[in-house]
Amino acid sequence: MTATASEHTQANAFTAQLHSAFPEHGTPDPRARETLLARLHAHYVSYMAGPESFASIPRLNSDPELTAVEDAWLRWEDAQVDMSRLPATGKEFKDWFLTVADQHTQPEFCEYLAHKASLEEMALFFMGEELVDSKFDDLMAMVQIGTEGHTKLTIAENYWDEMGEGELDAVHTRMFEHSAVYMRARLADAGVDRSRLHCPEAFENACLLLMYGIHRHLNPRALGAMGVLEQSASPRFQAMVDGCDRLGVPADVIDYQRVHVHVDADHGAEWFDGVFVPLVDRSPELLREISLGVATRVRVANAYYQRIWHVMRDLTS
Structure with missing residues (x-):
C-alpha cells in the first residue's frame, strides 16, 4: 500500500x-x-x-483532526440545546439562569455522597473531580483576558481566592492535591483501578471548560459555564464534607472541600452581579453565547455525575 x-x-x-x-x-x-x-x-x-x-x-x-473533533463536538452539543428556551433578553436571563443552575445540584447524588458512599466510592469521585479541579485556577486566569471594569475585578477577586489570598498552602489547587494524594492511596490500598473513570462523560466534563477557556472565541461560553459551576457547586462540596466526616477521613484532607462550601456560594452571587449583569445586555449574540455555555455545562455535568455515580456503585455491587 x-x-x-x-x-x-x-x-x-x-x-x-x-x-x-x-x-x-x-x-x-x-x-x-x-x-x-x-x-x-x-x-x-x-x-x-x-x-x-x-x-x-x-x-x-495545528492538528486538523483535533479541530475536526472540536467542531463536531460543538455542533453536537449545540444540537442538544433547545434554542427556543434560551433567554431572549438580559431581563429574562436571571430567572432562567437560577432555574437552570438549580437543575445542576444533583440532590439525589449529594444525598448518596453524604450518607451512603463507601470510602472507596468517595475516593473514586475525588479522582473524577481531579480532571477539572486541578486546572481551575488556570481557567480562572484565562477567562479574565479581554474583560474590563467590574467584570475583570470580579474575576480577579475570584482568582485571588484560588491563590489562597497569597498563602502558598492555601492555594486551592495545592489543597486539592493534598486531598487527591490521600484518596489515591485509599484506592491503591483497596486495589481499585482508577481506569474505571475512563468514560466519555468524564472526558466531556473535563474538556468542556478547557475548550471554552483555551479558545478565545468561546470566552462567553466559558464565562457562562464557570458561572453556573460556581452557583451550583456548594451542595456537592457540603455532601463531600459530610460523607468524609461520616467515613472518618482526616479533617485536613477535606480542607479544600470545606472551604468551597461557602466560597462557591459567595462566588456564584458575585459572578452573577459582576460578570453576567454587565454583559448580558450588550447584544443578543453575546447573551446567546453566555446562555449556551450555561446550558451545555449543565447537560455535560449532569451526564457526568450520573455516570460516575453508576461507576461508584459498581464497586459495591
Whole structure:
C-alpha cells in the first residue's frame, strides 16, 4: 500500500470514528467518543504545561483532526440545546439562569455522597473531580483576558481566592492535591483501578471548560459555564464534607472541600452581579453565547455525575 493510500485509509477511519462519536442522528458510540475526547483532553492539558515545557506546547489548531473533533463536538452539543428556551433578553436571563443552575445540584447524588458512599466510592469521585479541579485556577486566569471594569475585578477577586489570598498552602489547587494524594492511596490500598473513570462523560466534563477557556472565541461560553459551576457547586462540596466526616477521613484532607462550601456560594452571587449583569445586555449574540455555555455545562455535568455515580456503585455491587 502506498503512503498516499495509507493516509487515505487512515482519513476514512478517522471520519467514521468522528461520525460514530458525534452522530447527527442516533446514539453516540461511547468507545469512539471516549477515544476522541481523551485525545482532546491531552491536547488541552498540554497548553497548560509549565514554562520548562515550552518546546512541547502545541500551536493552536495545528492538528486538523483535533479541530475536526472540536467542531463536531460543538455542533453536537449545540444540537442538544433547545434554542427556543434560551433567554431572549438580559431581563429574562436571571430567572432562567437560577432555574437552570438549580437543575445542576444533583440532590439525589449529594444525598448518596453524604450518607451512603463507601470510602472507596468517595475516593473514586475525588479522582473524577481531579480532571477539572486541578486546572481551575488556570481557567480562572484565562477567562479574565479581554474583560474590563467590574467584570475583570470580579474575576480577579475570584482568582485571588484560588491563590489562597497569597498563602502558598492555601492555594486551592495545592489543597486539592493534598486531598487527591490521600484518596489515591485509599484506592491503591483497596486495589481499585482508577481506569474505571475512563468514560466519555468524564472526558466531556473535563474538556468542556478547557475548550471554552483555551479558545478565545468561546470566552462567553466559558464565562457562562464557570458561572453556573460556581452557583451550583456548594451542595456537592457540603455532601463531600459530610460523607468524609461520616467515613472518618482526616479533617485536613477535606480542607479544600470545606472551604468551597461557602466560597462557591459567595462566588456564584458575585459572578452573577459582576460578570453576567454587565454583559448580558450588550447584544443578543453575546447573551446567546453566555446562555449556551450555561446550558451545555449543565447537560455535560449532569451526564457526568450520573455516570460516575453508576461507576461508584459498581464497586459495591
